[in-house]
Amino acid sequence: MLRSVLSDFSLGELLRFLEQGRKSGRLLLRPTEQQQTAASSATSEPEWCLFFSNGKIVAATHSSNPKGLQQLIESRGWLRATSLERLLQVRPLTTPLGIYLKEQGILTSEDLQLLFKQQVLTPLPRLFALKEGWFEFSPSSSLPLMEMTGLRASPLSIALTGLRLLEDWTPLLDKLPLATSTLVSAIEGHPPYRLDPQEWQIWEYVNSNLTLEEIAEHLSVAVLEVQKASFRLMVAGLVEEVPKISQEDSTIIEAVPAPIQPPKLLTQQFLQQFLSFLKDS
Template sequence: MSLTGYLSEYSLVEIFNFVQEGNKTGVLSIDSDRCLNRSVDNAYCISFQCGRIVSVTNGLKMSDRGLLEMMAQRQWLSLEQVTGLSVHASRLEQPLGTYLKSCNLLDTEQLKLLFNAQVTANICKLFGEDHHGRFQFDPQASLGYAEMTGISLMAQEVLLLGLRMLRDWSSFSAKLPAAESALQRVSATPPTLRLDTQESKVWKLSLGEMSLVQIADFLKLEIDRVQQIGFRLSAIGLVEEVVLSLSPPIVSTVILPPISTSFLSRLMGFLKKA
C-alpha cells in the first residue's frame, strides 16, 4: 500500500525514519509546489531497498540515464560505451555500477564518488529547500537498476551525511533546538552510526541537564554550531529536545532555639509594667 501526503503534514525526517524503521522497499517521490515553475528542478525520486537508500534522481526530466551521464562527464566511459549502455541499461537485472565493476570498467573508489554525488549531495540539496507539495512512497514502484551504483546506506546515515554538508541553515532556523533548552538521549546505548568528533561530544553531554548554551560554552563551540549538531542528532533519532527543568529556589531556614515558658512569663510581666 502506498503512502501519500503533504510535506506540510509530515517532515522529510519523519518520512525517512518511517521508511528505515519499517525496512521498506520502494520509491519515494517528492513533488514540491514549486515544480509548477519549470525553471526549478526540485522534484526527487529516492529509491529504498529494505530501508536503505540505493539511488536518488533529481530534476524535472528524471530519466534512467542520469548515472551514465555522470560517468560520461567524468570521462570514465567512452562515448561508444555510454551509447551502448544506454540501450541496454533499462534491461539490467543488477545495479549498473555493479555490472560495470564486474566488467572492470569502474573500480570501488569511482563508485563511491558517484554515490556521493548522486545520493549524498542530492539529499543535502533536498533538505536545504523549502517543500510544501506532495510526497508519495510507492512500495510497488520499480527501483531502476540503471540508476544504482551498487552501494547503499541506511536512510538515517545518508540523512546525517547530507545535513553535515549543508552550508545554508536559514531554512532550518525555526526548527533548530532552542539555545535555552536541553538535549536528552533517546537511548543510553552508544549509537551505531558513525558520529564525527563534535557530534559524539554533544551526544555524550545530552543528559537533559545542560542547556545548549552551556554545552557550547563547555565545548568552546559557537551556539549555532551546537544547535545544528543537536538538530542532526535529533533528525536521526539519537536525542530529543527537552525543556530544561529549573531547580526550585533554596530557602534558607534559621532554626531558633526553644523558648522556655518562664521566659515568656517574665517578658509579658515586663511589657505590662512598661
C-alpha cells in the same frame, strides 16, 4: 501508497520510518512551490526520487535529469553515452548499472563509492531545507537499474553526512533547536551511526538538563554550531529537544481537590419530625 505533506511528517521522521520498517519502493518529494508555479518549472526546485530496498537507500534521481548516473559517469570521462548504448545492445542490463560496468572492467569499487556518494548526498541537504512540500511513497520491488551503482546505505547515515557537508544553513535556521532547550536521549545505549567529534561531545551532555547555550559555553564553541550538531542528532532520531525544567522554579503546584459532594435532599419524614420537635419545644 503513503502520501502526505511534509508539514505532517519531517523528512527525518520519514527516513526513520522507511529504514526501521525495512521498506522497499520509491519516495517522491516535491516542493509545494513547484506545484503552484508549474509554468516556471525551469527555475523551480525539481522533484526528487529516492529509491529504497529493505530500508536502505540505493539510488537518487530527479525528474529533470532521468539519466543522472550515466551523466555522472560520462562527466568523469569514464564512459561515453554512445559506448554504453553499444554495450547494452550486446548484453542487456539485468543488474545495477554500476555492477554491470564493474564486471566489464570499466569501473572500480572506488569509482562506485564515489558515484554513489555524489548521487545520494547531493539532494538530501536541499530536501531537509524545504519549507513546504509533499511526499509520496510507493511500495514496489521494481528498482531503476540504470540509476543504481549496486551500493546501498542507511538513509539516516547518509542524511548525517549530507548535513555535515552543508555550507549554507540559512534555509534551516528556523528548524534548529532553541538555544534555551535541552536534549534527551531517544534511544537506548550508544548511537548506531558514526558521529563526528563535535556530535560526540554534544552526545555526552544528553540528559544533563544543560541548555544548548550552556553546552556551548562548556565546549567553548558558538551556540549556532551546537544547534546545528544537535539538529543532526535529532534528524538521526538519536535525541529529542525539550524545554529546560528548572528545579528552582517558583511555580506553585497544588493537589487536585476532592470533588464536592452535592447536598442531600431533606426527606418528608425528616421534615415531619423536625416540625413536631418545634411544636413540642
